[in-house]
Each structure stands twice: as C-alpha cells, then as structure tokens.
Amino acid sequence: MSPNKGKVVAMATEGWPENYRAGFVSLVGRPNAGKSTLTNALVGQKVAITSAKPQTTRHTIRGIVHREDAQLVLVDTPGLHRPRTLLGQRLNDLVADTLSEVDAIGFCLPANEKIGPGDRFIANQLAALANKPVIALVTKTDLVDRAALAEQLLAVTALGAEVFPDGFADVVPVSAADGFQVGTVTDVLISRMPLSPPLYPSGELTDEPEAVMVAELIREAALEGVRDELPHSLAVVVEEIVPREGRSEDNPLLDVRVNLFVERSSQKAIIIGKGGARLRDVGTKARRGIEALLGTRVYLDLHVKIAKDWQRDPKQLVRLGF
Numbered sequence: 001m002s003p004n005k006g007k008v009v010a011m012a013t014e015g016w017p018e019n020y021r022a023g024f025v026s027l028v029g030r031p032n033a034g035k036s037t038l039t040n041a042l043v044g045q046k047v048a049i050t051s052a053k054p055q056t057t058r059h060t061i062r063g064i065v066h067r068e069d070a071q072l073v074l075v076d077t078p079g080l081h082r083p084r085t086l087l088g089q090r091l092n093d094l095v096a097d098t099l100s101e102v103d104a105i106g107f108c109l110p111a112n113e114k115i116g117p118g119d120r121f122i123a124n125q126l127a128a129l130a131n132k133p134v135i136a137l138v139t140k141t142d143l144v145d146r147a148a149l150a151e152q153l154l155a156v157t158a159l160g161a162e163v164f165p166d167g168f169a170d171v172v173p174v175s176a177a178d179g180f181q182v183g184t185v186t187d188v189l190i191s192r193m194p195l196s197p198p199l200y201p202s203g204e205l206t207d208e209p210e211a212v213m214v215a216e217l218i219r220e221a222a223l224e225g226v227r228d229e230l231p232h233s234l235a236v237v238v239e240e241i242v243p244r245e246g247r248s249e250d251n252p253l254l255d256v257r258v259n260l261f262v263e264r265s266s267q268k269a270i271i272i273g274k275g276g277a278r279l280r281d282v283g284t285k286a287r288r289g290i291e292a293l294l295g296t297r298v299y300l301d302l303h304v305k306i307a308k309d310w311q312r313d314p315k316q317l318v319r320l321g322f
C-alpha cells in the first residue's frame with residue numbers, strides 16, 4: 001500500500017439510540033453465488049476500498065450498512081471463497097481465524113443451481129468451525145419461478161438440518177438484481193448483531209482511501225468524552241502507513257504514523273491526559289478499529305502537535321490537508 005500523506009478528516013458521530021446494534025457479517029458461498037452483487041445491494045453503492053487493500057490483509061471491509069438503529073459491517077472471509085486452492089489444516093485455521101471475528105454469517109446459495117459439493121463443503125466448514133448464526137441466503141431468485149424457488153428453499157432447509165444441530169438460523173430468498181427482499185436480509189442480519197455503539201463513523205466510507213478511515217477512527221477516539229472542549233480544534237493527519245520491514249509473511253505488522261494537531265497547549269494537555277494516560281487509551285481504542293479495518297496487526301504511533309490557530313491560517317490548512 002502506498003503511503004497516504006496529509007489526509008485529514010473532520011467527522012464525528014452523534015449519540016446513538018439505546019437499542020443500537022452493530023457488528024460484523026461475512027457473506028460466504030462458492031464462486032459466482034452472488035456475494036459481491038448482494039454486498040453492493042445491501043450497502044446501496046459500489047464498494048471500492050478492496051482495491052487498496054494491503055497484501056497482508058486477512059479480511060477487508062467490503063462495505064458498511066448504516067441505519068438509524070444499526071450498523072452492519074460486511075467483511076471478506078478468505079478461504080471460504082476459494083476452498084479448493086487451500087488444503088487441510090491451513091484452511092481450517094484460516095477460516096476459523098477469520099470467522100472468529102464476525103457476529104453472523106450469510107451463506108449464499110443461488111436459487112437457480114442445485115446444491116453441489118462446493119456448497120456442502122462450505123456448510124460443513126461452517127458447522128465445524130464457527131459457533132455463529134449462519135443465515136442461508138437463497139440468491140438470484142429472479143432467475144427462477146415460484147415452484148423452483150419453493151423447491152430450492154426446501155433443499156436448502158434440508159441441508160441446514162443435515163449439517164447444523166438446529167439447522168440454519170434463518171433461510172431468506174433474495175434477489176440483488178431486482179431488489180426483492182434486500183431489506184429483509186438487512187433486517188435479519190441486524191437482528192443477529194450485538195447491542196453496541198456504532199463501530200465506524202456514519203457517512204460515505206467505502207469510496208475513501210483507508211488513510212481517511214484510519215484518521216476518522218483516531219479522531220473519534222481522541223474526541224470521546226472531550227467533544228465539548230475541542231470539537232473543531234483537532235485535525236488528524238495520517239503521515240504514513242507502511243509494512244514493518246523484516247516481518248515474516250504470516251506475522252505482518254503495519255506501522256501507522258499519525259499526527260494530531262491542536263491549536264493550544266491547553267488542548268494538547270487534554271488529549272494527552274495525566275502522564276499520557278489518555279493518549280494511550282485513545283491509541284488502544286483506535287488501534288482495535290484500525291486492525292479490524294485493515295485486517296492486520298498495527299503499531300500505532302500517535303504524536304500530538306500544536307499548530308497555532310490552524311483553522312484560521314490558510315497555509316496551515318493546506319499543510320493539514322484541508
């Protein structure tokens with residue numbers, strides 16, 4: 001990934017409702033099952049961030065569904081997409097590892113194709129490795145008539161009963177092409193998310209470079225609890241995101257270097273906290289989100305600097321990326 005210089009974000013989430021749910025979902029299924037198309041339909045726009053993912057990415061955010069009452073973060077699960085290219089224990093480890101980080105799984109099975117060995121393989125992997133709700137999504141319903149759809153729903157339900165002790169958590173027919181039941185899929189997935197504050201700021205995330213999202217996560221963490229004192233006085237600049245040299249392929253680390261600019265030394269003291277305690281908390285909190293976003297371990301290097309009156313100084317604004 002190329003270093004991203006001078007990206008600044010000024011975004012803040014508001015309070016969230018008491019029953020807000022947020023979590024991670026992975027859509028799995030054999031090639032051509034309709035995962036990408038359904039992801040785009042759920043998110044409601046084209047998703048572009050995958051092109052910027054680093055080599056080391058274990059899972060990548062494909063899109064985020066924002067609602068008043070919930071947030072659904074759709075992530076990739078490598079391994080289940082290409083089961084035949086990976087073998088044995090390595091696949092088991094990879095799948096178990098990635099699935100351990102999601103709250104529910106949407107298992108895509110096309111309405112217009114008989115359930116095959118590839119589907120059965122994935123179902124068994126999910127049953128063996130993931131103690132998570134698995135929702136069967138019978139995709140591409142626009143390609144079949146009602147009778148054929150009914151038959152496929154029965155076959156899918158039977159597969160669930162055969163492979164999982166309690167069957168699939170739900171079986172939902174959907175067409176990403178004509179929009180049939182896309183809202184229902186969102187509802188069903190959200191109902192399986194834990195009660196949680198939003199995981200990411202709302203807004204147009206998917207078309208933005210990862211550095212911008214990283215900056216957002218840090219800004220959110222840095223403003224938590226002190227929003228009244230310095231809401232507009234904080235600029236977050238991601239100086240660089242680089243892979244740590246000399247790390248083995250299976251244990252990668254990204255160095256993320258970030259400057260936080262405030263306008264006065266009193267604000268710097270607020271951000272840093274007593275003995276640096278608050279800044280450490282900010283770093284820990286932001287790092288979790290960044291690791292989830294980038295799918296790899298991260299070393300987060302935060303520096304707080306004073307850029308006097310940066311909001312009023314055009315030269316400073318340019319330097320800070322505005």
Ligand SMILES: Nc1nc2c(ncn2[C@@H]2O[C@H](COP(=O)(O)OP(=O)(O)OP(=O)(O)O)[C@@H](O)[C@H]2O)c(=O)[nH]1
Pocket residue numbers: 029030031032033034035036037038081139140141142143174175176177178
């Ligand atoms: N008619 C129809 N076609 C669909 C629908 N969803 C996906 N397709 C088509 O099915 C094909 C595969 O869809 P993708 O979304 O790329 O499937 P995928 O599971 O992401 O595929 P891989 O990336 O190979 O794993 C594409 O040609 C889509 O246009 C649908 O709801 N209706």
